Amino acid sequence: MVQLYNVGISFDKHSVLEGVSLDVAPGEFVSIVGASGTGKSTLLRLLYMDLMPGKGLVRVGSFSSDTIRKKQVPLLRRRLGIVFQDFKLLEDRSAFENVAFALQVTGAKSADITKKVMTVMGRVGLNHRRNAMPHQLSGGEQQRVAIARALVNEPFLLLADEPTGNLDPVTAHDILQLLININTQGTAVIMTTHNYDLVRKAPGRIIQLKDRTAAEVQLKS
Amino acid sequence: MIIQYIMKEGLSGFRRTRLAMTTSIVTIAAALVLLGLFAITYMNTSRIVNSFRDRVEMEVFLAEPAPDSLCTAVDAALRAVHGVAGTKFVSKDQAALIFKEEFGEDIHGVLDFNPLPPSFKIYLSAGSKNADSAAAIALQLKHIPGIDDIIYRKTLLELLDRRSRTFVLVSAAIGLALCITALLLVSNTIRLIIYSKRQLITTMKLVGATRMFIRLPFFIEGILQGALGGMLACLLLYLVDTYVTRLLGQDLSEFLLVPPFMYAAIATTGIMLGFAGSALSIRKFITEKIGL
Numbered sequence: 001m002v003q004l005y006n007v008g009i010s011f012d013k014h015s016v017l018e019g020v021s022l023d024v025a026p027g028e029f030v031s032i033v034g035a036s037g038t039g040k041s042t043l044l045r046l047l048y049m050d051l052m053p054g055k056g057l058v059r060v061g062s063f064s065s066d067t068i069r070k071k072q073v074p075l076l077r078r079r080l081g082i083v084f085q086d087f088k089l090l091e092d093r094s095a096f097e098n099v100a101f102a103l104q105v106t107g108a109k110s111a112d113i114t115k116k117v118m119t120v121m122g123r124v125g126l127n128h129r130r131n132a133m134p135h136q137l138s139g140g141e142q143q144r145v146a147i148a149r150a151l152v153n154e155p156f157l158l159l160a161d162e163p164t165g166n167l168d169p170v171t172a173h174d175i176l177q178l179l180i181n182i183n184t185q186g187t188a189v190i191m192t193t194h195n196y197d198l199v200r201k202a203p204g205r206i207i208q209l210k211d212r213t214a215a216e217v218q219l220k221s
Numbered sequence: 222m223i224i225q226y227i228m229k230e231g232l233s234g235f236r237r238t239r240l241a242m243t244t245s246i247v248t249i250a251a252a253l254v255l256l257g258l259f260a261i262t263y264m265n266t267s268r269i270v271n272s273f274r275d276r277v278e279m280e281v282f283l284a285e286p287a288p289d290s291l292c293t294a295v296d297a298a299l300r301a302v303h304g305v306a307g308t309k310f311v312s313k314d315q316a317a318l319i320f321k322e323e324f325g326e327d328i329h330g331v332l333d334f335n336p337l338p339p340s341f342k343i344y345l346s347a348g349s350k351n352a353d354s355a356a357a358i359a360l361q362l363k364h365i366p367g368i369d370d371i372i373y374r375k376t377l378l379e380l381l382d383r384r385s386r387t388f389v390l391v392s393a394a395i396g397l398a399l400c401i402t403a404l405l406l407v408s409n410t411i412r413l414i415i416y417s418k419r420q421l422i423t424t425m426k427l428v429g430a431t432r433m434f435i436r437l438p439f440f441i442e443g444i445l446q447g448a449l450g451g452m453l454a455c456l457l458l459y460l461v462d463t464y465v466t467r468l469l470g471q472d473l474s475e476f477l478l479v480p481p482f483m484y485a486a487i488a489t490t491g492i493m494l495g496f497a498g499s500a501l502s503i504r505k506f507i508t509e510k511i512g513l
Binding site for chain 2: 048050070071074075076077078082088090091101102104105106149153
């Protein structure tokens with residue numbers, strides 16, 4: 001489902017990733033750990049094809065970095081859900097509208113949008129807060145809205161870039177639990193974090209990025 | 222749903238960047254009013270210059286004696302020359318009558334004979350009423366047997382040509398400068414709008430919005446700005462026209478004609494400026510800075 005073959009990428013001649021290979025199966029939960037600046041976000045950007053590899057090949061679903069055309073990138077992203085540390089919510093729209101936005105850009109019908117948004121808001125436990133503006137929500141609630149937005153298009157893969165980075169430990173645990181629930185319902189999850197305590201509670205494989213390369217690791221409990 | 226959303230977003234700039242949008246619309250209107258005034262001045266000046274050109278006649282005088290057969294042959298030869306739209310024969314007797322009308326004296330009272338030769342008045346075609354064409358025609362006419370002399374107001378044509386050329390160049394330069402100014406203003410306003418919506422654009426990218434979906438609202442905003450600027454300019458020009466016409470009175474106002482198509486042209490120019498300005502910003506800002 002997700003494959004990276006010998007991927008390398010540089011910025012201004014500064015190599016960030018070299019020879020990274022990774023396979024992620026459908027429905028898998030993969031945690032990517034590493035210190036700041038080791039290329040975790042870059043790896044995710046390669047997966048949603050915001051960046052193209054300088055070397056090697058990235059395959060996500062039926063899309064491949066060597067053949068994808070620029071106008072096909074939005075089609076890939078509609079099949080993915082993406083969550084960020086800073087939530088990236090639109091401040092001038094309510095929680096409901098933020099989630100609905102992901103469907104509006106695909107041209108979905110109004111009736112379908114309402115139904116799908118209500119369903120997904122229920123999944124993340126935020127139906128009662130759907131009319132609140134982002135600034136009226138706590139950090140954890142904002143991240144739930146961001147996750148709802150990522151899920152509303154029913155993605156086969158959820159990419160979470162430091163999803164708990166701005167949250168307190170209790171809320172971070174709740175968000176992780178939400179991601180695990182989503183995963184158990186069949187959506188593959190790739191989560192990056194530098195929080196090793198959190199990773200210990202996550203299911204699935206752990207990939208560590210270090211010295212520009214990736215390797216599977218087992219953490220001591 | 223997509224069209225509804227794009228239109229809503231396209232109009233949202235009026236709310237988000239009200240001041241920049243208003244400034245841009247007013248400036249476009251001001252630039253278009255100036256452009257319109259230049260166009261009106263240019264058109265009316267050209268009309269006056271052309272009316273001078275229309276009065277320029279070429280006359281050929283025939284060598285005497287000029288029997289009817291020669292006159293007929295010369296007329297045919299004149300009409301065959303490229304640039305000659307028509308001719309009018311003036312006989313010796315008609316020339317004497319013209320002399321009397323112009324100088325108040327009968328030529329037969331001054332001289333025992335009529336020294337005025339028969340002649341042809343030559344009407345030039347619209348494209349030949351300039352110094353170069355007239356000189357070329359005169360050169361051809363010289364070679365027609367039976368023609369003694371050719372006269373036309375060469376100096377006046379040369380003067381009109383020189384002044385017209387300068388006027389066209391200056392008008393074009395000023396018009397171009399005004400268009401560029403308006404274009405840059407629209408472009409700058411759209412850039413501000415794009416900047417104010419950068420978070421929205423990034424989110425759109427992440428949730429799979431197509432390039433056209435992201436860009437279209439900005440085009441709509443630009444076109445709307447241009448259209449509103451154009452409409453405001455039309456209104457202002459109409460008021461100026463009405464006021465000046467009233468001020469000049471009926472006789473003089475004939476010199477100031479504002480054809481209805483001028484309003485349509487100004488509105489269209491506004492829309493085109495709005496479109497071009499937004500295209501410029503979208504290419505510069507969304508493509509290069511945001512990477513779409």
